[in-house]
Amino acid sequence: MQTLEVKPADGGPAKWAVSVTGLTREYVTRNFFGGASKKTWALSGVDFQVAPGELFGLIGPNGAGKTTTIKILTTLLTPTGGEAKVFGLDVKKDLYEIRRRIGIVFGGERGLYNRVSAVDNLRYFSDLYGVDPSVARKRIPELLEVVGLADRAGEKVEKYSRGMKQRLHIAKALVHDPELIFLDEPTIGLDPAGARDIRNMVTELKRQGKTILLTTHYMFEAEELCQRIAVISKGKIVALDTPSELKNLVRDVSVIELRTYGATNEYVEALKTLPEVGRVTADLDSEVQDIRIQTPLGADLLSKVVAALPPGAKMIDRTIKEPTLEDAYLRLVEE
Amino acid sequence: MKSTEAGTGRSLSAGSRLQMAYRVFKGAFFFGRKGLVIWDSWEMWVMQIFITPIAQMGFFAFLSVYLRYPLSETQFIVIGNALQAMSFSAVFAVANITSQDKWQGTLPSTMVTPANRVALFIGRAWFQVLLSALIAAAGLLYAATIFGVSFANADYLGIAAVVMLTAIAMTTFGLLISAVGLYMRTALIVANVFLFVTLLLSGVNFPVSVLPGWLQPVSWAIPLTYGTEAVREAIAGTSLLGLLPLLGWEALDALLVMVAGYAVFAGFESLARRTGRFEEY
Amino acid sequence: MVTMDEVTPGKMTEGYLAKRVQVLKASAFLTSKLFFADPQWLIPNIIAPFIFTLVAFFLFQGQTSGPDFLLYLVLGSGLMGMWGTTIYASANSIGFDRWNGTMESTLAAPMPLSWIALGRVLFNTLQGVLTAVFILVIGLAWFRTGFAIVNPPAFLLASVATFLSLSFFGLLMTTVLLLSRKGGFITNSMEIPVYIATGTMFPVILLPIVYLPFSFLLAPTWGIDAIRLAALPGYVGLPTTYWEDIAIMVVETVAYMALAFFLFRRVEAYAKRIGTLEEY
Ligand SMILES: Nc1ncnc2c1ncn2[C@@H]1O[C@H](COP(=O)(O)OP(=O)(O)OP(=O)(O)O)[C@@H](O)[C@H]1O
Ligand SMILES: [Mg+2]
Numbered sequence: 001m002q003t004l005e006v007k008p009a010d011g012g013p014a015k016w017a018v019s020v021t022g023l024t025r026e027y028v029t030r031n032f033f034g035g036a037s038k039k040t041w042a043l044s045g046v047d048f049q050v051a052p053g054e055l056f057g058l059i060g061p062n063g064a065g066k067t068t069t070i071k072i073l074t075t076l077l078t079p080t081g082g083e084a085k086v087f088g089l090d091v092k093k094d095l096y097e098i099r100r101r102i103g104i105v106f107g108g109e110r111g112l113y114n115r116v117s118a119v120d121n122l123r124y125f126s127d128l129y130g131v132d133p134s135v136a137r138k139r140i141p142e143l144l145e146v147v148g149l150a151d152r153a154g155e156k157v158e159k160y161s162r163g164m165k166q167r168l169h170i171a172k173a174l175v176h177d178p179e180l181i182f183l184d185e186p187t188i189g190l191d192p193a194g195a196r197d198i199r200n201m202v203t204e205l206k207r208q209g210k211t212i213l214l215t216t217h218y219m220f221e222a223e224e225l226c227q228r229i230a231v232i233s234k235g236k237i238v239a240l241d242t243p244s245e246l247k248n249l250v251r252d253v254s255v256i257e258l259r260t261y262g263a264t265n266e267y268v269e270a271l272k273t274l275p276e277v278g279r280v281t282a283d284l285d286s287e288v289q290d291i292r293i294q295t296p297l298g299a300d301l302l303s304k305v306v307a308a309l310p311p312g313a314k315m316i317d318r319t320i321k322e323p324t325l326e327d328a329y330l331r332l333v334e335e
Numbered sequence: 336m337k338s339t340e341a342g343t344g345r346s347l348s349a350g351s352r353l354q355m356a357y358r359v360f361k362g363a364f365f366f367g368r369k370g371l372v373i374w375d376s377w378e379m380w381v382m383q384i385f386i387t388p389i390a391q392m393g394f395f396a397f398l399s400v401y402l403r404y405p406l407s408e409t410q411f412i413v414i415g416n417a418l419q420a421m422s423f424s425a426v427f428a429v430a431n432i433t434s435q436d437k438w439q440g441t442l443p444s445t446m447v448t449p450a451n452r453v454a455l456f457i458g459r460a461w462f463q464v465l466l467s468a469l470i471a472a473a474g475l476l477y478a479a480t481i482f483g484v485s486f487a488n489a490d491y492l493g494i495a496a497v498v499m500l501t502a503i504a505m506t507t508f509g510l511l512i513s514a515v516g517l518y519m520r521t522a523l524i525v526a527n528v529f530l531f532v533t534l535l536l537s538g539v540n541f542p543v544s545v546l547p548g549w550l551q552p553v554s555w556a557i558p559l560t561y562g563t564e565a566v567r568e569a570i571a572g573t574s575l576l577g578l579l580p581l582l583g584w585e586a587l588d589a590l591l592v593m594v595a596g597y598a599v600f601a602g603f604e605s606l607a608r609r610t611g612r613f614e615e616y
Numbered sequence: 617m618v619t620m621d622e623v624t625p626g627k628m629t630e631g632y633l634a635k636r637v638q639v640l641k642a643s644a645f646l647t648s649k650l651f652f653a654d655p656q657w658l659i660p661n662i663i664a665p666f667i668f669t670l671v672a673f674f675l676f677q678g679q680t681s682g683p684d685f686l687l688y689l690v691l692g693s694g695l696m697g698m699w700g701t702t703i704y705a706s707a708n709s710i711g712f713d714r715w716n717g718t719m720e721s722t723l724a725a726p727m728p729l730s731w732i733a734l735g736r737v738l739f740n741t742l743q744g745v746l747t748a749v750f751i752l753v754i755g756l757a758w759f760r761t762g763f764a765i766v767n768p769p770a771f772l773l774a775s776v777a778t779f780l781s782l783s784f785f786g787l788l789m790t791t792v793l794l795l796s797r798k799g800g801f802i803t804n805s806m807e808i809p810v811y812i813a814t815g816t817m818f819p820v821i822l823l824p825i826v827y828l829p830f831s832f833l834l835a836p837t838w839g840i841d842a843i844r845l846a847a848l849p850g851y852v853g854l855p856t857t858y859w860e861d862i863a864i865m866v867v868e869t870v871a872y873m874a875l876a877f878f879l880f881r882r883v884e885a886y887a888k889r890i891g892t893l894e895e896y
Pocket of ligand 2: 068
């Protein structure tokens with residue numbers, strides 16, 4: 001996966017599609033009598049930037065603050081403190097300018113008028129966004145074609161499956177041809193094929209040069225799509241990097257599994273002395289031996305492991321388990 | 336053992352059926368109160384107990400004054416509306432609980448429970464009965480204080496009996512309407528129209544005898560019709576004993592309404608199961 | 617199969633007013649679609665006021681006679697129908713989005729919520745006019761009375777002005793209902809007091825003096841008086857003339873409009889502060 005070149009020094013904030021500094025947000029839940037009863041810090045100091053054309057991922061446990069971040073960036077929620085800019089515009093001041101240039105996809109079934117057709121929904125939203133009607137007349141059927149709903153466009157949305165609704169959500173977010181698209185858990189509750197369709201659309205949008213900020217709970221999805229990922233936990237960003245760099249954080253969890261014939265206790269002890277080897281466990285009681293070596297080096301260590309084998313002993317099988325994004329994620333959010 | 340009883344729907348003894356119904360009732364009883372807490376607040380109490388009854392009584396009282404009705408007729412109207420004011424809480428609010436169930440999508444989850452339906456719905460409506468009685472009592476209080484209706488000869492025991500019985504009977508009617516409402520997108524519409532229907536048919540503003548003959552049987556199907564007549568008699572001085580025949584008819588009517596409500600509800604459930612659509616109606 | 621590249625590029629409507637008219641039209645159109653997708657709302661809008669008319673009819677019967685009184689009654693019922701629709705419809709204009717789950721998408725649009733709501737309210741008030749006409753026609757047919765209007769152009773003008781005034785009152789109500797979680801109860805308890813205060817069925821002069829300021833602040837009070845002045849021969853209502861009625865109504869309606877637009881900005885700011893208007 002390519003690494004994105006971001007050069008904050010030569011650009012300045014206006015060059016960023018999204019720029020967030022020290023962002024905080026507190027929710028006050030009111031009780032029955034209207035008094036303030038409970039306060040939650042949903043965000044406590046978040047910083048990140050998204051470059052134009054970048055596909056940026058936001059991952060984190062339930063309640064981490066992903067949706068809150070997206071709501072602030074889409075001008076639906078005012079920040080309590082800090083600064084959030086979209087295209088260099090302040091989310092608190094330049095609402096309409098920002099709104100015209102962004103599209104929002106919320107996951108789940110809400111957000112559509114179920115009693116009318118897909119076309120009616122798109123026409124309505126394109127009018128709300130002020131799309132020139134003559135352009136909208138062409139765009140809407142084309143978009144429905146792109147998301148694969150053209151043949152059911154006249155049907156009431158309540159008859160749609162979850163996957164179809166989600167594709168309609170995407171078309172809805174695109175009616176006004178936004179430069180930046182926010183997707184909050186776009187594949188939630190979809191079957192594997194439906195989720196793949198959505199991912200393909202996201203890739204396609206990225207290829208077109210759109211900037212995309214996406215949240216997801218599926219690690220492989222984040223890894224497959226995103227150029228950079230921010231891991232957010234309890235309202236704070238705990239890591240922000242490319243997927244491969246994030247995985248590097250947990251290199252020590254890569255494991256070499258050996259199956260040998262004729263390995264001895266001395267061999268196992270010798271393995272423990274090799275550089276950058278963590279825990280080594282072995283089962284030497286049977287005719288073939290299973291040995292597990294924890295090491296950040298992964299495959300690089302293998303030649304040394306083979307060379308250390310005592311004479312007469314043989315390597316029957318070996319597997320190298322590389323760390324996954326999930327390993328990195330779990331370590332980051334559990335810390 | 337207990338869990339499999341509920342889970343498999345194996346035939347139960349009468350005793351354990353009753354026990355289960357009681358448990359459901361208890362659960363729903365608290366739900367009924369909780370449901371109210373969710374959409375209630377002090378403003379709403381003010382509206383239900385003060386604004387709506389007084390406004391409605393005032394509207395028709397002023398209209399009768401404008402039309403130069405004699406005082407006795409205006410008082411007839413005021414008393415009728417005082418009792419009718421309970422319909423909002425008895426019918427509309429009861430229907431509201433069911434329709435909220437539908438909007439929030441909790442209807443299917445309610446329907447899949449093996450809970451005894453009668454217990455479930457009665458459990459939910461208990462609070463409405465008390466509230467309805469309270470509103471009617473408040474209405475009568477306004478009749479005496481604001482609208483100058485004389486209670487000098489009134490039989491208070493009789494009034495209390497009429498108010499209580501009518502509250503129960505009208506809440507039953509509310510349950511029937513919310514059962515009918517299950518077939519539609521919202522029960523509230525039916526309930527709302529019904530509020531107006533009682534103004535026309537239940538002897539609230541003019542005696543039932545004024546209505547065309549073919550409409551009169553419909554009037555007597557609504558429990559409130561017995562109530563308005565009985566409460567006027569009680570205020571005029573008829574004793575509880577003298578009211579008994581009228582109250583007897585009202586009770587019988589309420590019973591029939593309850594049976595009808597149950598049938599409508601059971602019908603809906605089987606229809607919904609056949610078509611698989613709980614939410615669409 | 618069309619790919620994303622082949623989709624016609626977006627282009628925005630230019631002009632302050634053009635954009636707003638576009639939103640107004642879209643919102644009214646969607647509301648009508650939603651209405652026809654579920655015409656059960658016809659029931660409260662038409663049947664309920666009609667039953668009210670019948671109740672009033674039985675009360676009028678015997679006490680009065682003559683076509684003028686029937687016309688008075690039927691006009692009053694029609695206006696009540698319009699009022700009822702306006703009150704309910706404003707509760708449902710943006711409130712509908714709240715329980716339909718489209719509040720967020722609506723708020724996210726680059727257009728003030730007030731214009732979106734106004735589109736809804738306009739359609740709904742129009743529906744109220746149809747209700748009024750319907751009641752009028754049924755009422756006239758039922759009671760077999762003629763519909764001889766003293767001054768048809770004046771009647772039409774007063775009706776249109778009342779329609780607009782009700783729309784903006786509805787818009788004002790929408791803001792109140794968006795800020796309050798008790799929408800249903802507010803609308804239900806407002807209905808009759810407003811019928812009383814605006815003199816739909818009997819002159820407001822009959823009311824206790826403390827009620828009158830409230831009455832006079834409701835623009836439709838003047839509209840109803842103007843409509844009756846234009847329609848009924850020898851009608852005695854408020855001590856104002858037809859044109860005075862119209863003038864007061866216009867002034868008050870403009871005030872509603874200003875207040876509604878102001879409150880809508882507050883509503884939007886409030887929604888952003890608390891994070892949502894979806895749940896309450
Ligand atoms: N409207 C609200 N009022 C009060 N608290 C809220 C509100 N919305 C969110 N919160 C709280 O703010 C915190 C962050 O919520 P947020 O929705 O941003 O999380 P999230 O990362 O999107 O979670 P999920 O993965 O479950 O979608 C949570 O503790 C949540 O309970
Ligand atoms: Mg979320």
